[in-house]
Amino acid sequence: MILLPRPAILLLLGATGLGASVWSVSSAHDDASVRETVLKSEQDRESGRARLGREFYFTRAMYRGHLGRYPSWKVDFPKADVQFLIGVRRLTNIDAYEFENPVGLDDPDLRKYPFLYALEVGRMALSPGEIEGLRSYLLAGGFLVIDDFWDLDEWRNFEYEIGRVLPEYRIVDIPMDHPLLSSFYEIEEILQVPNRGLGAAGGRTWECWNPCDPELRGIFDENGRLMVVINWNTDLGDAWEWVEQPWYPWRYSNFAYKLGINMIVYGMSH
Amino acid sequence: MGPLLANVFEFLFKYRPVVFENGRFVFGAPWPVLLLLGVGLVLLLFPLISYLRVHGRLNRLDKAVLTGLRIAVLGLVVFCLLRPMLVVATVVPQENYLGILLDDSRSMQIVDGENTRSEFIREQFGPDGSDLVTQLADRFKLRLFGFSESIERVSGSDELTFTGNQTRLGQSLDRARAELSTVPLAGLVVFTDGADNSEAPLNETIMQLRSRGVPVHAVGIGRETFDRDIEITRVEAPRAVLQGSAVAVDVMIMHSGYSGETVQLNVEDGGRIVSSQDVELPRDGEIATVQAHFEVEEPGPRLLRFHIPTEANELVEENNEREVLVLVRDRREKILYFEGEPRFEVKFLRRAVADDENLQVVIFQRLAENKFKRLDVDDPDELAGGFPTTREELFQYRGLILGSVEASFFTHDQLQMIAEFVGQRGGGLLVLGGKSAFAEGGYANTPVDNVLPVVLQAPVDDDTDRFFAELDVELTPFGQSHPVTQISGDPATSEERWAELPAVSTVNPIFDVKPGASTLITGSGDGIEDAVVLAFQRFGRGRVIAFPVQDSWIWQMHADIPLEDMTHETYWRQLLRWLISSVPDPVIASIPKDRVGLEERVTITTEVTDSAFLKVNDADVRAYVLPPSGVEQSLELEWTVEEDGEYVVDLVPQEEGLYEIRVSAERAGEPVGEAITYFEAAEPVEEYFGAQMRSSLLRRIADETGGRFYTPETVATLPEDVRYTESGSTVYEEKDLWDMPIVFMLLVGLVATEWGFRRYRGLI
Incomplete structure (x- = not known):
């Protein structure tokens, strides 16, 4: 969780070619063209033009919580979002808006973005307005991806908060043969994606007090539609955020991009 | 000519008009006509010269009037001397x-x-x-x-x-x-x-x-007009619909003597009233066209009865009622949706029709370059080779939805095949908006452009300056009563609901429809007026709908839409059901009318095509006729020779009730297809309509x-x-005209006029 000025991030991404395998799939784009694209996108962003009429916005949930003085929803923001979107745009043909799109859970505009990402929910403390906003969002057809929360304490907090949102639905395991895991890439194993300070350097990959396994869970509605995907004991966001770094393990960033894209493609078709 | 006028004519002209109409006019004088004309001319010159030479109190006008009258009298005499007559043929x-x-x-x-x-x-x-x-x-x-x-x-x-x-x-x-x-x-x-x-x-x-x-x-x-009568002149209903579909039926009502009065139009399905509305009757002689809206729930042949209760003093009661036979199908119709990119429209369309047991939307979606996904296919082989490349493969679907996929993705043959899917197979094509759809997708001047109901404008080349507008939608007058737009009970509440819906966005600037196309919904906003939001046209045997909107899912997701609201689901179900409602099967059986009299000969006509929808002339076609008594009869149909793929056989119903006719076609022992149709054998009522x-x-x-x-x-x-x-066998009769009373009256009249004029002028 290091915050850099946005232009610096983008230039850095362009200059490094994003190192990881996800960038190697297309050899047609050299560093210069990536840089040019990034700069052009930045100009568009400033003018607001690029935002209009896009199909997909990587929307991050802004919610009430606490992480000292820093709001927990903002972890890895916006670098992880923007870097992930570059991968999404290069690996798929989703017409995705290139930049971050944070929206409050109690903001009526939330319903305009059917895909929602939220992390560090172990520190989530939703207001009544946010509960109502998120509930109506999910029941109307929105798709929520939860990421980067660890151990039982944080689980309990999330379980309590989501229970206030969807009291009538249960959290269940998502089986490995679920279409979510084959919606774009075939994913056969759920990896524990570490944050930059842990497994990335070769040590333990968990942030729990004791070793813990990554879990992929979900909440389905009465028609069997997946409303919420819960990535527990893993940190996909950090893998997106540090993918350009040579020292960040390819294995984790590759998995994080695959699962992230699968969740988006699934969320856009199911 | 009325009888009084005819009598007057006969009195004046001696003969009835028919004699003049059939007769040939000749002069029958025994002397040479030229001689008589010469004598007549001399006689005419005499008064002329006489009057010109007279001087005194006569002024020029007097001379002209008197000369004219005298010439007229003498001319009439000469005419009679020529013995005018009619030669007319009469029967022996x-x-x-x-x-x-x-x-x-x-x-x-x-x-x-x-x-x-x-x-x-x-x-x-x-x-x-x-x-x-x-x-x-x-x-x-x-x-x-x-x-x-x-x-x-x-x-x-x-x-x-x-x-x-x-x-x-x-x-x-x-x-x-x-x-x-x-x-x-x-x-x-x-x-x-x-x-x-x-x-x-x-x-x-x-x-x-x-x-x-x-x-x-x-x-x-x-009588050419009745004093007081109401008649259901015509009912236009689809011959077949899917179970649970919203049906809009046009009913034309004519009347005389009830101008301005309100009558009730009821629609009954099996004795149950499914629709009832008040109709204010227009002026005498004008036709009131109203639309009855209802849903058909029970599958099978449904005899719908359209009825207006008899008013006081109506001349003909039997024409207040019409029955229409509608086949309600309970089957799953397959529609192929090809989407060129991951889009939320796919997700929400699938959800909208998920509970509709009569619609199966097969998704073929491009996720990335050369990476495709198939959803809701029947078997692993379906679409395994990509978008269909053969007619057989594509024509198995009844509808095709094209999303944001550029024209260059397809080969020219595939584009042509899509056009033929509509024009020849009779399939329904729905084209959605998107950055790679319509002109922006390069469809201008392609075979698909030919079938589209909208006019494609030149696309904006500059990617950064692409068109984008958020549009508030509004029904056109035609759209107000169309079955696709009935999202809330009746047309009036549907129209109100449409006006409340949140704006949708488009990246395809489309403002004009082609001649013959109909616009159902327009949109305005962001400085744009009357952009086309929903338009359709018939092309060949099929229908094409243009819906250049990229996020209709907003009608489901927007914060203003209550969670229990079914607008989005209803709209998509009705849109897709209507898209494929008239799509033919490979084998079609038809009867010229729903109601046939006992002992009245009726022709069963069957059109047979193969899986590529090419006409088949060498099929073995049999009709299995199931009369109300349940004793099935088998009839062999013969190819008509005049029309490719058309087979007919005549049937004479002997019992009253509903007849089921199942037609089966085989070719070289292999089944080609089956079709089913119905008719009702009952006392015909046509005589009471337009009577x-x-x-x-x-x-x-x-x-x-x-x-x-x-x-x-x-x-x-x-x-x-x-x-x-x-x-x-006829002979010719000569009918003298010189002694017609009109001649005598004219002669007397002219002489009297001359005398009167002289008297008036003081000349006598």
Whole structure:
């Protein structure tokens, strides 16, 4: 969780070619063209033009919580979002808006973005307005991806908060043969994606007090539609955020991009 | 010419108009005409010179008036001396035949005068005889026929029952003419109300009669307009719909005498009222067109009854009701949705139709370059090779949705095949908006462009300046009553609901539709006025809908939309159901009408095509007819030869009730397809619709064949008029004109005028 000025991030991404395998799939784009694209996108962003009429916005949930003085929803923001979107745009043909799109859970505009990402929910403390906003969002057809929360304490907090949102639905395991895991890439194993300070350097990959396994869970509605995907004991966001770094393990960033894209493609078709 | 005017004419001109119409004008003077004209000229010059030479109190005007009057008098005398006459052909008494056709159909039982229409025929042609028949019999050998759906020789009206189920005027005239073709025929006289309901054109009949010189004299019985009557003139309903579909049926109501009054139109399905609405009737003679909206729930053949309760003093009660047979299908119709990129439209469309057991939307989606996903396919092989490349593969679907996928993705053959999917197969094509759709997808001037209902504008090349607009939608007047737009009960509340819906966005600037296309929804906003949001047209056998919107899912997700709201689901289900509602199967069986009379011959027509929807002429086609009694009958259909792939067989229903006809086609032992259709065998009611006396039709037949049109009030002159004809055995009669009363009156009048003028001017 290091915050850099946005232009610096983008230039850095362009200059490094994003190192990881996800960038190697297309050899047609050299560093210069990536840089040019990034700069052009930045100009568009400033003018607001690029935002209009896009199909997909990587929307991050802004919610009430606490992480000292820093709001927990903002972890890895916006670098992880923007870097992930570059991968999404290069690996798929989703017409995705290139930049971050944070929206409050109690903001009526939330319903305009059917895909929602939220992390560090172990520190989530939703207001009544946010509960109502998120509930109506999910029941109307929105798709929520939860990421980067660890151990039982944080689980309990999330379980309590989501229970206030969807009291009538249960959290269940998502089986490995679920279409979510084959919606774009075939994913056969759920990896524990570490944050930059842990497994990335070769040590333990968990942030729990004791070793813990990554879990992929979900909440389905009465028609069997997946409303919420819960990535527990893993940190996909950090893998997106540090993918350009040579020292960040390819294995984790590759998995994080695959699962992230699968969740988006699934969320856009199911 | 009315009877009074005809009498005045005959008094003045000595003869009836028919003599002048049929006669040839000649001068019959025994002296050379030129000599008489020369003498006449001299006589005319005499007063002219006399008056010119007179001087005194006469001024120029006096001279001109007096000279003119004198010349007119002398001219009239010269005209009479020339012995003007008419030479007219008349029949030789008792050497010619006259065919008399008497309408024996049910509509003759209508009482629109003092008595039934048939009463007039009974009076004239009854056993007691009549002046009319006596006079006709004096001149002709009479041959009487009774006609309705068929024609029979009769000896008098006592053989008529006036219960015929149809009036086939043209066919009856043809048969009567053919039967009398070997005898000298002076003409045909038809006594009828002219309420022909055979739907067969009369042109051929009239041409035959005219070319053979057979005049048809028509006696129109009945009133041309009823004082008080309401009639359901027409009901236009789809022949087949999917179970649970919203159905919009156009009902045309005509009336006389109830202008401004409100009546109730009910629709019943199996005795249950499924729709009821008040209809305010327009001015007399105008047709009220209303739309009945309802849903059909139960599968199978449904006999829908459209009914207006009988009003006080209505002349014909039977025409207040019409029945329509609609086949409600309970089957799963497959629609292929090809989307060129991951889009939320896919997700929400799938959710919208997920609970619809009659729709299966197969998704073929491009996720990345050369990476595709298939959803909701029937088997692992379906679309495994990509977007269909053969007609057989594509034509198995009844509908095709094209999302944001550029035209260059397809080969030219595939684009052509998509156009043929609509035009030849009769499939439904829905084109959605998106950055790679319409002109922005490069479809201009492609085969798909040809089938689109909208006009494609040149796309914006600059990617950063691409078009984008958020549009508030509004129904067009046509869209207000269209079945696709009925998202909330009835048209009025649906229209209100549309106005409340949140704006949707488009990246495809489309403002014009092609000639023949219809716009159902327009959108305005962001400085844009009346952009096309939903438009359709028929192309060949199929339908094409353009919906250049990229996020209709906003009608589901927007914060203003309550969670329980079903607008999005209802809209998509109705849109897709309507898209494929008239898509044909490879084998189609049809009956010309829903209701057939007992013993009435009906033709089962079947069109057979193969899986590529190419016409098949060498199929073995059998119809399995299941009458109400349940004893199945098998009939073999024969290829018509005139039409590729068309097979027919005739059937004569013997029992009242619903007939099921299942047609099965095989080719070289392999099944090609099956079709099912129904009809109701019951007492026909056509005779009570459009039952007013159709004088225009009867006048046309008479005028174009050289005959005359009569009514019961004028028919007394018929025996005399019929004499004057060139048909049959005739002689020529000379009719002097010099002694016409009008000549004498003119002569006296001219002389009196001259005297009066002189007196007025003080010249005498």
